Amino acid sequence: MKSFDQLFEELLQRNEERPVGSRSTELLEQGVHAIGKKIVEEAAEVWMAAEHESDEQLALEASQLIYHLQLILISRGIPLSKVEEKL
Numbered sequence: 001m002k003s004f005d006q007l008f009e010e011l012l013q014r015n016e017e018r019p020v021g022s023r024s025t026e027l028l029e030q031g032v033h034a035i036g037k038k039i040v041e042e043a044a045e046v047w048m049a050a051e052h053e054s055d056e057q058l059a060l061e062a063s064q065l066i067y068h069l070q071l072i073l074i075s076r077g078i079p080l081s082k083v084e085e086k087l
């Protein structure tokens with residue numbers, strides 16, 4: 001289990017270190033276009049889970065959307081504080 005902020009920190013580290021075998025390394029190397037496509041896919045899965053699936057499945061899909069959202073921010077070099085300014 002980890003918090004939103006802890007995941008962001010971990011992904012920043014993946015971006016710096018680019019370890020082999022990391023899903024985040026793979027996506028960061030593919031770039032914004034590939035990550036953006038995953039966001040659209042995960043957003044649709046969140047919607048479908050909210051309409052038709054269990055609370056557990058919805059939570060899982062939401063975590064995957066959050067993961068990809070964080071990754072696209074990192075790929076563009078946008079700090080979390082910049083998003084928090086808009087909340």
Ligand SMILES: N=c1c2ncn([C@@H]3O[C@H](COP(=O)(O)OP(=O)(O)OP(=O)(O)O)[C@@H](O)[C@H]3O)c2ncn1[C@@H]1O[C@H](COP(=O)(O)O)[C@@H](O)[C@H]1O
Pocket residue numbers: 007010011014021022023024025038041063064067068
């Ligand atoms: N939170 C996540 C996370 N959520 C989702 N995913 C990835 O997103 C995929 C979910 O998308 P899909 O269901 O579409 O799976 P898929 O069909 O295999 O995806 P595609 O290959 O088709 O794109 C999962 O299989 C993971 O690969 C994640 N990958 C990593 N993390 C966390 O990110 C951190 C760094 O992970 P690594 O970069 O892998 O070391 C760790 O804390 C991980 O727990």
